[in-house]
Amino acid sequence: MPPVGKIAQLPEEIRAWLHATLVKRSFGDIHGVTDQLQAMLQEAGIAMYIGKSAVGAESLKIKRAQESIKASTEAAKLIAESSRDDGDARGEALMALISSDMFDCLMKAREAESEEDPIARLGMMGEAAKAATRLTEASVKQRRWRREVETKAKEAADAVAKIAKTGGLQAAQVKEIREQILGITKRVTA
Incomplete structure (x- = not known):
């Protein structure tokens, strides 16, 4: 299993500061952020050096996560605005989004050729399998x-x-009422 990265070893408050600062600075000014981080570490008495490349990699990771969350939020808003939820259409759309993400995760896990440790690779695949199982159960429900x-x-x-028939309504009126009620389920499956 690969070693834990230095940023992951930072105290929670310093890591939170780093993430917030990267976002505030629009994921730029890596040199300035790295210098400030080093000063914070010295001030806290933490004997650790974190370079620009580690801060840059963390910036990219946070930026990708933020973009993913933003895209998912926008998709959910579009779904909510454009569809009634008579038949849990948003739930179905969410399941489709999750399925797509799960497929991507499974592909990445499968292609994790850089992971030479078979136990770590097996662990990655196990986590992907658990997530797929939860998704399948939710879909069945x-x-x-x-x-x-x-x-x-x-x-x-x-x-x-x-x-309606016993009440004396015409056949056409009964048919229309019936179609209106059954139309609910057509919106569900549409």
């Missing part, structure tokens, strides 16, 4: 819920149609 909604809508449509 979501489909089960959709089928339940469809069944309940059909039962409600049948009951309303029966009541």
Whole structure:
């Protein structure tokens, strides 16, 4: 297993400062941030040197994470604004986003050829498998819920149609009511 990086070994408050500073400076000024970090470490009595390349790599990591979160948030907003959630369409869209990310993670885990330690590689694959299992379980539950909604809508449509017929409504009116009720499930699956 590769050694723990120096930035990961920093005290939490210094690492939090580093991350916040990188964001405030738009992931630039690596030289200035590195100099300030070194001064903080000296002031705290921590005998550790962290170079510009480590700070730059951490900056890139934080920037990528921030961009990923921003893209996911924007996608979720678009989904929420553009679709009713009668049938948990947002849930389905979220599952699709997660599935896509999971696939990317699995591909990266599989291609982790730089990881020479077979135990570490197995651990990476195990974590990916656990995440895939959780995703599959959530997907199954979501489909089960959709089928339940469809069944309940059909039962409600049948009951309303029966009541409407006995109440003297015309066949066309009964049909329209039934289609309106069943239209809920069409939006669910659409």
